[in-house]
Amino acid sequence: MDLCTDIILFMKLNVALSVLSCKISCTLLRIFNKGGTALPGKIASFFCKDILKYVSENVKVILVTGTNGKTTTCRIIENGFILSGLNYFSNKSGANLLNGVITSFCLSSSLSGKNHHDYAVIECDEAALSHVTKFIDPEVILVTNIFRDQLDRYGEITNTLNLIAKGINNCESACICINADCSLCTHLLSITSKKAILFGVDEKIYDNLIKEPKDALYCIKCRYPYTYDYITYAHLGGFKCENCGYQRQNPDVHAVGILNTDASGSDIEIIIRNRKYKTRVNLPGAHNIYNSLAAACVMNAIGIEDTHILNAIGSFESGFGRMEEINVNGISLSIILVKNPAGFNQILNYLFIVDIKFILIIMLNDQAADGTDVSWIYDVAFEKLLDIHNKIEHIYIGGSRAYDMALRLKYADIDMSKVSIEQNDANLVNKALEHNIPIYITPTYTAMFNLRNMLAKKYSLKEFYE
């Protein structure tokens, strides 16, 4: 044997060991009922440090990043893949850092490192993007939006922007899909000098919009205040800088008309590259119109037919805490994950259009995945709950920072006789169920996991597991 075949053999052995160790550690973790997705990826890199490069070869990868809406958008894209019969795999939202992505790829590879899927739909944390694109050359990178998020983890918003730009710049030929209405997102195009396909909404969505602190009031290029033709929510909309001319560009995939938006979804007129359709977005709220458009943009980029794109949006059923509706003893329980002010304010906008009496449960945790700094609750416009206090029968508060949350409501002038704190999740849900009316639960990330586990055990909701 010559040296060359020796090296090839050695590399193959490394890859095999790496993939095998990942698969075995995953199985072991599952046996011992430990969910972890990062450790197996870490072990895999120990045996072969660029394992991700091998196991992603020949796979067309879609990377989805941005502050809010990553998971929902991935699931809508997957729905389109299923409808068009494409062979793909995806990662779970809990596995969106480098090691989690490695785990997902190794699990869907053979020991030789060959991946048998044509496509991968991969959710990727903003800070992890540049690490992932060191090894993967994706077909598409989607940036959903950029908002102020967990300051203790991501730092300043311009920092997030630079991290995403770095990730994009690692890629040779990827098609970039970007939110045209987000002045921070489209700035990425000038700092990466990449061409992009844009998606956006051409008019306002809500008549009464929550007043919230804006993450991008001043021009990212020259620091002059933006003027807006319209705002859809937060800082998204038809922005323009009168000083340097930086402004929203016309999108390629866009909602031209919001015909109706109610508690279960929205009817929109959508244009996909000059072809106009009417469709239902089967998820409520402005943010889900954006998620649907983002998914449509990606599907269009990889050549999925328009009919499948429209079906993917119209037939989508949510899951995994993103406006997930389950039924407990005949009572509807909607779980909506909250991570940051922009997301929570969107839920308040949504609660305004709910036309029934309901119970609100807020669960605030402060572990690393939730953000250890809970200051952000003061940037959520809870004062607006006063306008819909007739619809809210009672508010229950849980989680490790329940008292901070209750205090926030007190200082928002909420009638505190309608607010109860209950730090035991099971008791919390029990008390809420006693009212016998629909329940909306807004947990932070780790609170959602605890809640799901409790619900699965207590009400044996098997199908509730992913």
Added chain:
Amino acid sequence: MKKQIRICHLYPDILNLYGDIGNVITLQKRLTNRGIDCTIDNISVKDTLYVENYDIFFIGGGQDFEQEILLEDLLVVKKTLIKKAIDENKTFLAICGGYQLLGNYYKTWDGTVLEFVGALNVNTIGDKKRMIGDYIFTCEDEKGCFDVISFENHSGKTFLSSDVLPLGKVITGYGNNGQDKTEGARYKNVFASYGHGPLLPKNPRLADLIIKTSLKEKYGTIDLVDLNDELEIKANNIMLERVKFHTKK
């Protein structure tokens, strides 16, 4: 005659990092709940500032990008007005970035010096390492010492000159610089702290200390009725216990 405290929120659209508004809301509620009128004016870039129209000034923290937006307005137009207000014993609450801005300068870790307002004789030196986490410091009012719990998140290390007192003494965490156990600053009627975001909601004694300072300055007398602070104290104590326990381990 009904008493009235007029709050000026400086640069609220720009310096609004992570829930700073919670402090203004807290001051307002704790005043109105005691039958004292409270008005809030937002004064930002290009707005004219009449310092005589206000009793309490609040200035919060911002991101670097945002602070650059207001620097010209602050240093060219409002600097002398803010100094005048402080000299005339107006009450100030400055948080995090706002605290740094009131100082003499900020020296970045690569040596660039940014001249600031110079109303407080303190200097800030940037560091690569962030000082971040829940922290506790003690403060003093007329009844004695009390514990303040908050969250800090800053990379600037602030050092006080001898004419400026600290707001408190660090029990756990970093405070001004992670070295001398001081936290924040007290000068005339200025209160400054690294307690980022909503410092006041669950530290009602500190909130009332600020309110009393402004009332004494304006009316010469202070008589504040007690409020029902059960929830505030519970929220405070839970975090105190947790952070103290965590530090002991």
